[in-house]
Amino acid sequence: MHMRPMDTHLKNRMSPPLGLYTIAAMFRDQYEVVVENENVHAVDMTDCPDIVGISVNVDSLPRSLEIAEIYLSRGIPVVLGGILPTTAPDEIPEKEDLIICIGAAEGTWPDIMEDFHKGTLKRVYTCPHSFSGDKIIPPAYDLMPKGDYLYRNIYHTSRGCPFRCDFCYNSSKERWYVNRPVEDVISEVKASGIKHVMFIDDNFIGNLKWTRELMSELKKSGIRWNAAVSINVVNIPGLLDEMKDSGCKGLFIGFESINPSSVSGVHKVQNDVAKYEYAVEEIHKRGIMINASFVFGLDSDTKETFQETLDWIVRNRIETVTSHILTPYPGTALHQRMVDEGRLLTRDLGLYDTAHVVIQPKNMTPDELYAGYLWIYDQVYSFKNILRRMPRSLSQVPAYLMFNFLYRKWGRFTDWLCRKVTYERIGRWGEKLSRYI
Numbered sequence: 211m212h213m214r215p216m217d218t219h220l221k222n223r224m225s226p227p228l229g230l231y232t233i234a235a236m237f238r239d240q241y242e243v244v245v246e247n248e249n250v251h252a253v254d255m256t257d258c259p260d261i262v263g264i265s266v267n268v269d270s271l272p273r274s275l276e277i278a279e280i281y282l283s284r285g286i287p288v289v290l291g292g293i294l295p296t297t298a299p300d301e302i303p304e305k306e307d308l309i310i311c312i313g314a315a316e317g318t319w320p321d322i323m324e325d326f327h328k329g330t331l332k333r334v335y336t337c338p339h340s341f342s343g344d345k346i347i348p349p350a351y352d353l354m355p356k357g358d359y360l361y362r363n364i365y366h367t368s369r370g371c372p373f374r375c376d377f378c379y380n381s382s383k384e385r386w387y388v389n390r391p392v393e394d395v396i397s398e399v400k401a402s403g404i405k406h407v408m409f410i411d412d413n414f415i416g417n418l419k420w421t422r423e424l425m426s427e428l429k430k431s432g433i434r435w436n437a438a439v440s441i442n443v444v445n446i447p448g449l450l451d452e453m454k455d456s457g458c459k460g461l462f463i464g465f466e467s468i469n470p471s472s473v474s475g476v477h478k479v480q481n482d483v484a485k486y487e488y489a490v491e492e493i494h495k496r497g498i499m500i501n502a503s504f505v506f507g508l509d510s511d512t513k514e515t516f517q518e519t520l521d522w523i524v525r526n527r528i529e530t531v532t533s534h535i536l537t538p539y540p541g542t543a544l545h546q547r548m549v550d551e552g553r554l555l556t557r558d559l560g561l562y563d564t565a566h567v568v569i570q571p572k573n574m575t576p577d578e579l580y581a582g583y584l585w586i587y588d589q590v591y592s593f594k595n596i597l598r599r600m601p602r603s604l605s606q607v608p609a610y611l612m613f614n615f616l617y618r619k620w621g622r623f624t625d626w627l628c629r630k631v632t633y634e635r636i637g638r639w640g641e642k643l644s645r646y647i
Contacts, residue, residue, distance in 0.1 A: 215587075219625045224360050229315065233315050263291060264277060267293050268294050278305075282308060291311030291315060295310045296311075296312050298540035314369060344391050346394075364407070364409075365399060365408070366390070367424065373416075377536060377542060393427075396431065409437040410438070411437065414439050439462070440481075443463075463500060467511070468522050490526045499529040502523065516586050524599055527600070530614070531587075535567055535579060537566075538562075553570040591619050612640070
């Protein structure tokens with residue numbers, strides 16, 4: 211994982227890679243499965259596995275290919291799966307024994323292993339579009355090293371998203387939306403014994419009937435939870451009340467921009483900028499905190515956009531903010547448009563991490579865009595603006611201060627402390643504290 215200027219190692223120690231542990235869960239009874247995470251420990255690449263699988267994000271493709279070459283040179287087949295191979299398989303070079311996995315592991319890896327034993331491995335394996343949520347397999351949580359991560363209380367309840375925003379990998383033709391059976395999710399969460407969980411779906415409310423069924427069961431369990439939703443959550447009568455009653459404590463929301471033209475320019479059809487402040491007020495009234503995501507460099511953005519966005523964030527007391535530079539992931543509608551308009555500044559996918567300027571913005575220079583991106587992080591998490599954004603609800607203040615100071619403002623100190631005490635112990639303390647706030 212590439213570290214952005216504002217990141218510390220807390221970012222890649224936050225939680226384990228669920229995709230790899232899903233594959234481990236699929237085959238643990240048949241084979242010896244070893245999961246390595248280079249973000250946490252150096253990988254011993256002198257080993258001799260029968261087959262290697264690498265989960266590939268866009269910016270990690272160059273490093274993934276370096277690792278793959280080490281094993282390919284010894285005649286060991288390598289499978290590349292994950293976001294990048296699924297959305298843009300053409301970016302993977304053709305090499306003998308280099309295999310592409312498109313889509314869900316549950317719909318591809320059984321065939322891969324069958325063909326491996328037959329000696330008939332193909333170049334590409336694609337998960338069928340008939341793949342359904344009941345085929346999703348829970349990750350092997352018990353195999354995750356306890357001391358390596360802050361949290362293991364993270365769960366998938368669905369795959370994909372019903373929306374197709376131009377800049378998102380979900381605009382790829384090989385992405386679709388499915389939900390897991392509610393009873394599977396509840397049994398998995400209960401088995402953990404953890405009382406505060408994070409659902410890391412792209413959109414927790416993509417299937418409203420299913421979401422309401424799950425929340426009804428969560429309410430019975432007394433579990434507190436966080437999730438990502440689209441801003442149209444506020445348009446659905448009664449939904450926010452149901453979220454509050456079922457234990458929701460925080461929502462990640464892709465606001466993307468406070469400029470209506472910028473939002474419509476990337477077909478973010480579910481966002482109505484005119485309702486943003488109303489939505490924030492309604493969410494806050496239920497005691498739910500907001501992690502707001504913004505994208506800078508959209509076609510209607512100017513140098514003034516950064517100050518205007520900061521003013522809006524502070525005025526609306528947004529608890530946490532995640533910012534990105536507009537990045538055209540290969541395979542997305544945005545990428546094709548940038549290619550057609552000749553606006554790509556580089557094809558080095560190692561820079562496609564939302565922290566580098568890789569396109570020519572319309573209304574500012576690349577340097578102005580990058581400077582504004584750094585500036586708004588610095589301003590949002592300044593002492594002054596942390597105090598100005600303080601939640602009105604006293605019950606939210608401890609969690610707010612923990613994130614803003616211990617994760618963002620003093621993240622390097624917290625990372626040092628975690629290394630001394632262990633990430634698991636700090637995460638366990640945080641989980642226990644969350645029960646009371």
